[in-house]
Amino acid sequence: MDLHDYKDVAENYDRYLEVMYGQEKDRHENFQEFYLELAKKYGAGGVVDVACGTGAVLLYLAERGIMADGTDLSEEMCKVAQAKAEKQGLKLNIYPADMTKFSSGRKYSLAIIARSGFMHLPTTELQIAALRNLHDQLEDGGVLTFNTFDPWPPMQAVQMKTTPEDYSLRLEYVNADGKRERIYNAITYNPYTQQMYGNWKFETLDDDGNVIGERVRPLMMRETYRSEVFLLAKLCGFEVVDVYRGYKGDKEDLNDPSSAAKYKGNLIWVMRKI
Numbered sequence: 001m002d003l004h005d006y007k008d009v010a011e012n013y014d015r016y017l018e019v020m021y022g023q024e025k026d027r028h029e030n031f032q033e034f035y036l037e038l039a040k041k042y043g044a045g046g047v048v049d050v051a052c053g054t055g056a057v058l059l060y061l062a063e064r065g066i067m068a069d070g071t072d073l074s075e076e077m078c079k080v081a082q083a084k085a086e087k088q089g090l091k092l093n094i095y096p097a098d099m100t101k102f103s104s105g106r107k108y109s110l111a112i113i114a115r116s117g118f119m120h121l122p123t124t125e126l127q128i129a130a131l132r133n134l135h136d137q138l139e140d141g142g143v144l145t146f147n148t149f150d151p152w153p154p155m156q157a158v159q160m161k162t163t164p165e166d167y168s169l170r171l172e173y174v175n176a177d178g179k180r181e182r183i184y185n186a187i188t189y190n191p192y193t194q195q196m197y198g199n200w201k202f203e204t205l206d207d208d209g210n211v212i213g214e215r216v217r218p219l220m221m222r223e224t225y226r227s228e229v230f231l232l233a234k235l236c237g238f239e240v241v242d243v244y245r246g247y248k249g250d251k252e253d254l255n256d257p258s259s260a261a262k263y264k265g266n267l268i269w270v271m272r273k274i
């Protein structure tokens with residue numbers, strides 16, 4: 001079961017993500033504006049937000065007149081996104097689907113996988129299946145975007161020594177019931193599969209700070225190197241058009257091989273169907 005399949009996670013996702021991403025501002029700042037600009041540039045033939053979660057991008061676009069479709073593997077995340085859309089009077093097509101298989105019966109000119117959805121595909125086989133399926137869902141010349149966090153060996157070395165129960169405190173937030181919760185994670189790295197796996201632990205606190213409940217949820221993501229993404233693109237019928245360094249508009253110089261050495265962080269890939 002994926003972390004996002006849990007009702008409690010979906011209901012609290014926006015609340016704790018705000019705190020989590022607030023702590024990693026450099027990585028995530030401006031992401032909604034970034035996708036809005038991509039939607040204006042490439043989305044005239046229809047936009048789909050794949051792995052849309054609770055609709056952070058989908059709703060931002062819709063509020064600005066771009067009515068995208070949304071899909072997510074987790075029914076619970078789709079329900080939260082749908083409820084938020086309805087509350088705002090937005091009629092959006094949001095449905096549970098696996099990105100390796102989904103088809104809505106129409107084609108799109110832009111498919112967005114925002115904020116690490118692609119990294120939730122745990123094997124190369126599933127990455128290829130997703131890219132091939134997304135290729136089929138795009139019109140000719142259509143564009144796909146997703147992000148990868150550049151693998152960083154010093155962090156991998158730390159995670160290789162961590163067990164799935166070696167928890168570190170990530171954050172504290174207030175959940176949908178108004179209760180304080182502490183979130184911990186324990187991440188182990190397997191260099192052969194390039195998988196980061198482990199657990200999230202949610203501790204619910206009473207007013208005096210005593211732990212009154214605990215939930216453990218699985219964690220699984222795959223790290224993908226830049227060279228792999230170029231190969232995956234080629235294999236699945238895409239050409240890489242741009243690689244952004246975060247959401248503020250800086251780009252890699254694709255003609256300069258030394259460009260890659262100058263940045264480690266969140267890479268946002270923009271590739272065109274060929």
Ligand SMILES: C[S@@+](CC[C@H](N)C(=O)[O-])C[C@H]1O[C@@H](n2cnc3c(N)ncnc32)[C@H](O)[C@@H]1O
Nearest residue numbers: 004051052053056073074098099114115117120
């Ligand atoms: C880190 S969340 C990002 C959600 C959203 N894009 C955002 O920006 O808030 C990753 C999402 O990917 C979804 N996901 C994981 N594997 C998936 C798959 N194979 N197909 C579709 N969605 C998937 C999860 O359910 C989760 O909602």
